[in-house]
Amino acid sequence: MDPQFSLLTVLLSIDFDGAEEVVADSLKDRVLPILQANATAVKAGSEGSFNVNITGVSGDSSSSGSSSKDGGKESSPSAIRDVDKSLAPRYMIAKKDQDDILTRTDPAQVSLLWVLALTAKFSNQVADVSEFFALVNRLFDNISGAQAKLVPEHYRALLYIIAAASDAIEMPILSLRPLLSAALSFSPLHDMLSPAHSLFLIQALKAKQYKLALQLLKYDVDKFDSAYGLTYHDHLRFHYYGAMVFIGMKQYQKAIEYLAIVLCAPGFPCSMVQIEALKKTVLLQLILYGKHTLKLPRMANDFTSHSYRAFARPYDHFAVAFENGDPTILKLVWNQIKGIFSADGNYGLALHALTAFRKQRIQKLRKTFITVTMEYIESKDVDILENGPSTKEFVLAMIADGDLRAKISQKSSTSPITVIFQDASITSSHLDELEAKLNSVRQLNEKIAAADREVGQSREFLNRKLESASTPGGFLGRGAGLEDLEGNDDSMMEL
Amino acid sequence: MSLFPAIDSLPQSLSLSDLEPLESLAQSAPINDANVSRYYSLLIYSLIINDDIEEARFVLKRTPPAKRIISAGASELTETASSLSTARKILTSLWTKNYLAFFPTIDAALKSVPLESQEANLLRKLVDHVRETNYKFVSHAFLSVSMSDVAVYFGLPDIDAREFLVRKGWNISDEDPLIMTPPTLARESPKAAAQQKARLDSLTSLITHMQRA
Numbered sequence: 001m002d003p004q005f006s007l008l009t010v011l012l013s014i015d016f017d018g019a020e021e022v023v024a025d026s027l028k029d030r031v032l033p034i035l036q037a038n039a040t041a042v043k044a045g046s047e048g049s050f051n052v053n054i055t056g057v058s059g060d061s062s063s064s065g066s067s068s069k070d071g072g073k074e075s076s077p078s079a080i081r082d083v084d085k086s087l088a089p090r091y092m093i094a095k096k097d098q099d100d101i102l103t104r105t106d107p108a109q110v111s112l113l114w115v116l117a118l119t120a121k122f123s124n125q126v127a128d129v130s131e132f133f134a135l136v137n138r139l140f141d142n143i144s145g146a147q148a149k150l151v152p153e154h155y156r157a158l159l160y161i162i163a164a165a166s167d168a169i170e171m172p173i174l175s176l177r178p179l180l181s182a183a184l185s186f187s188p189l190h191d192m193l194s195p196a197h198s199l200f201l202i203q204a205l206k207a208k209q210y211k212l213a214l215q216l217l218k219y220d221v222d223k224f225d226s227a228y229g230l231t232y233h234d235h236l237r238f239h240y241y242g243a244m245v246f247i248g249m250k251q252y253q254k255a256i257e258y259l260a261i262v263l264c265a266p267g268f269p270c271s272m273v274q275i276e277a278l279k280k281t282v283l284l285q286l287i288l289y290g291k292h293t294l295k296l297p298r299m300a301n302d303f304t305s306h307s308y309r310a311f312a313r314p315y316d317h318f319a320v321a322f323e324n325g326d327p328t329i330l331k332l333v334w335n336q337i338k339g340i341f342s343a344d345g346n347y348g349l350a351l352h353a354l355t356a357f358r359k360q361r362i363q364k365l366r367k368t369f370i371t372v373t374m375e376y377i378e379s380k381d382v383d384i385l386e387n388g389p390s391t392k393e394f395v396l397a398m399i400a401d402g403d404l405r406a407k408i409s410q411k412s413s414t415s416p417i418t419v420i421f422q423d424a425s426i427t428s429s430h431l432d433e434l435e436a437k438l439n440s441v442r443q444l445n446e447k448i449a450a451a452d453r454e455v456g457q458s459r460e461f462l463n464r465k466l467e468s469a470s471t472p473g474g475f476l477g478r479g480a481g482l483e484d485l486e487g488n489d490d491s492m493m494e495l
Numbered sequence: 496m497s498l499f500p501a502i503d504s505l506p507q508s509l510s511l512s513d514l515e516p517l518e519s520l521a522q523s524a525p526i527n528d529a530n531v532s533r534y535y536s537l538l539i540y541s542l543i544i545n546d547d548i549e550e551a552r553f554v555l556k557r558t559p560p561a562k563r564i565i566s567a568g569a570s571e572l573t574e575t576a577s578s579l580s581t582a583r584k585i586l587t588s589l590w591t592k593n594y595l596a597f598f599p600t601i602d603a604a605l606k607s608v609p610l611e612s613q614e615a616n617l618l619r620k621l622v623d624h625v626r627e628t629n630y631k632f633v634s635h636a637f638l639s640v641s642m643s644d645v646a647v648y649f650g651l652p653d654i655d656a657r658e659f660l661v662r663k664g665w666n667i668s669d670e671d672p673l674i675m676t677p678p679t680l681a682r683e684s685p686k687a688a689a690q691q692k693a694r695l696d697s698l699t700s701l702i703t704h705m706q707r708a
Contacts, residue, residue, distance in 0.1 A: 173522045173557075210558040211550050249549065391592075397592055399636045409638040412671035420638065431694050438701060 024417070102135055108142035113141070119154040119161070122449040127164040133174050136162055140181035149186075156195040164198050179203060183216055190219040195365040197221065198234050201493055205248075213245040236262055236273040243280065247349065252284050259284070260269040263296055263304075270304040275311045276344070282315040283349045288355040314340045316443045317341075318350070322357060327382040330357065334384060356385045359403055362395065366421045395419060435463035497678060499524035502533045503614060512543040529578075531559070533614070536582035540617040543589060551586055555579075573683045578614065581607075591624070594688045597625065599652025611700050624684060626650070630663065 101110070101117040118135060120305065126132045135156070148155045160181060166175035179200035187193035197216065204213035224235060239261045246255035262277040285292040297303050309316070314337045321333040332433070341350040361380060365372055378391040398404035405422040455461055499520045506513065514537055526636065535558045540629045542551035581604045588597035599602060601622055608614040629648035646656035657667070657675065666680035 066502055177519075183618055208553045210553055248553075393592070396636065400592070400632050407638045408636055408640065410641055410644075410674060411639060412668075413641050413673045426691070426695060428691060428694075430699065431691070434698055438698065440704075441705070 029285055051125060092417060106142070107139045110147075111139065111142075111144040112141075112147040114150055115154050115158055119158050120167070122161055123157065126168070128160065129165060129169055129174075132165055133162075133178070135475050136178045137181075140178040140185065143185050145179070145185045145187070149228070156229045159196050159199055163203055166203065167206075172203040173209065174201045176200065176207060176212060177207055180212070180216060187223070190216075190223065191221055191239060192223040192229060193221050193235060195234070198237040198241055201238065201245060203246055205241060208248075210245050210248040213242075214249065217242050217245060222451075232267060233267065233271070233273075236265055236271055240273050240277055243277065247280070247284070256281060256284050256288070267304070268309045274304065275308065278308045278312050278347065279315050279346060282312065282319050283346060283353050286319055286322050286353045288351075290356070290360045291323050318353075322353065325361075326332050327357075327384060328355075331384050351385075355388070358383060358388070358394065359398060362398065363404060369421065371418055371420045374419060377419060384495060392417065499528060499530055499534070502530050502537070505613065507611065507613060508616055509537060509541065511538075511545050514538045516540055523558075524559075532577070532579040532606075537613055537617055539586055540583045540614075540621050543586070544605060544617070544620050546628075547588070548589060552590065555583055585621070592645050594625075594629070594650060596620075600648075622650075632678045637640040637677060638673050642673050642675060645675060 016261045082312065085120055098121045101113045102121070105113065107114045118139065122132055159179065161177045163172075163177050166172050179196050182196035183194050183200050184190055186196065200216060201213055203208065221238065224230060239258045243255040243258035243262070246252070246258060259277040259281045262274055263281065265271075265274065267274075282292045318330075318333055318337060321330045324330070334350075338347070338350070343345045358381065361382060362377060365377065365380065374392055375393070377395060381391040382392070383394075389397065395404065395406070396408070399406055399408075405424055406421060408417060409420060410417045429449050501519070501546050514534070518538070521531050521534050535554060539551045539554055542554065558620065576614050580599070585597065585604070588594070588600060601618055604689060605615060605618050606619070626649050633645055633648055635643070642653045642657055645660065649656050649659060652660060660669070660675055665675050666678070668674035668676055
């Protein structure tokens with residue numbers, strides 16, 4: 001950073017139209033204290049300083065906007081207002097000041113101004129992609145999350161500009177670094193959903209950067225604040241795209257967990273995202289467990305359940321045929337509905353389900369036999385698509401992938417090949433995995449207890465408890481299913 | 496944006512940590528840049544050597560040349576994409592565990608590149624890696640196996656495969672000289688077994704306690 005131009009010498013002047021007074025005042029109230037807290041001296045008009053003019057603009061996309069200090073008219077950036085009219089940015093930094101901010105200040109100290117400047121400069125068009133991504137990478141590598149959150153509309157708009165700019169040149173990989181930094185800098189524990197979360201995942205899916213996506217998904221997101229323009233759809237999309245990443249990485253158990261979150265989300269009517277989540281859940285359950293349960297999580301509402309049955313019927317048929325175990329019936333059903341899998345984008349997953357069917361038929365032999373000839377396995381083996389490897393190659397692949405614990409023996413070149421099933425042995429890696437899981441369960445328990453206390457102390461809960469206490473019948477029991485506050489009795493709950 | 500560097504200007508002995516940071520540059524380089532095709536093939540080999548064949552598969556899907564040329568099903572290979580095409584064949588043969596195709600493809604690839612090139616270095620490491628991985632597999636998967644079956648895993652003629660395994664401690668079966676048996680695995684020491692049992696017992700107690708709580 002140029003030593004002459006530090007935060008000390010940035011002056012801020014607010015110009016606003018009368019209609020925007022309240023809004024602009026609040027910005028002034030939020031921004032100035034930040035600037036002044038870091039200033040030891042502010043010199044008006046001194047050499048080495050520059051003024052930043054922030055103009056309030058009308059949020060109405062049809063209007064020409066308010067006038068600025070020098071009489072020109074500013075309007076809400078067209079590229080952004082189309083994204084979300086309710087969140088169209090309402091402040092514009094004058095063009096002449098944009099470059100000053102982006103070249104002469106440190107984004108770590110004035111992240112807020114950088115967000116405003118970038119949004120203003122690139123909202124209508126990203127002419128120079130290299131310049132744009134160099135600037136956004138510099139911002140998000142050093143961003144102050146606290147400052148950026150003061151202008152949520154601009155912050156969110158900037159994220160959409162990043163995604164759109166990379167999509168325009170068909171290089172989603174360029175958007176991944178800034179979006180990941182934005183998502184991770186949003187909250188200290190990375191447990192709060194941000195506008196960047198679902199944007200990052202969809203760009204990662206487009207760029208087929210699944211491993212990079214796991215860097216975000218390793219953090220469980222359980223906090224949500226609608227102040228940043230987040231809606232129910234962001235929550236659904238984040239978990240749905242997250243499940244798709246886990247499916248790509250073949251972490252099917254984790255994928256089912258994320259899809260369950262989507263299915264549990266309240267809403268009326270249910271979202272198409274939830275329908276798609278259900279379809280994938282059915283196939284994943286078949287792959288992992290050999291059976292499915294169309295029984296929805298307890299929290300899902302009844303209307304959602306009816307919708308699922310209507311939209312996911314073909315998947316239900318496939319699952320029933322799969323569980324039935326008759327390969328002839330399964331092949332018949334597959335031929336009838338494979339077009340539906342393809343249209344839904346689930347063809348690959350359905351193929352994995354057919355492979356799982358073949359594996360599970362062989363694995364079932366363990367229940368009956370300790371040793372079996374390869375010839376016998378061949379007689380039981382079924383390849384629905386008839387284009388897979390031979391039985392021997394398939395069994396060897398299962399052993400190599402850990403899907404079958406067995407050893408192969410052939411006493412002589414003329415004797416049959418036998419497969420000897422083995423018992424599972426517990427290794428130290430199993431114990432390491434078990435310890436890691438127990439630790440995460442312990443942490444989860446602590447989180448749930450903290451959330452329980454927080455809900456129990458919330459105004460909404462206390463009011464509801466008061467109302468119920470004053471009516472006959474009241475709550476069903478102490479705490480109505482919630483834990484009592486530690487050491488407190490009911491009298492403490494009265495306000 | 497920075498230009499993609501010439502592969503020949505990179506170190507002879509390339510590792511995954513040298514190659515991965517260059518991907519964003521590769522994505523923005525011109526599609527017909529032969530360097531880019533070479534880069535992706537080297538990245539794929541490095542990922543396989545580091546036991547990340549899944550990521551190698553994703554790399555192949557996201558390479559700009561692959562999207563335009565190979566995914567279109569074109570049978571003719573342009574010079575710029577030939578190294579990537581070779582990498583694709585190698586990856587496919589490993590993915591499908593088709594070792595009958597894998598070793599000849601590697602041999603052909605080694606003959607087509609300069610002896611001391613980055614490709615040759617990585618291809619030789621890849622062959623050694625696959626042979627070593629397969630050796631571990633056959634040691635655990637077979638109690639006894641015919642030489643012709645096991646030779647496939649090493650890409651060697653039967654006699655060479657026998658010599659290779661005998662050096663590793665395998666035995667030729669008394670009943671049939673065409674059958675080989677792996678060496679007996681060393682048993683776990685009593686102390687290690689006792690430690691493992693103690694650890695398992697404490698974890699079991701913890702789970703029981705949590706269930707009661």
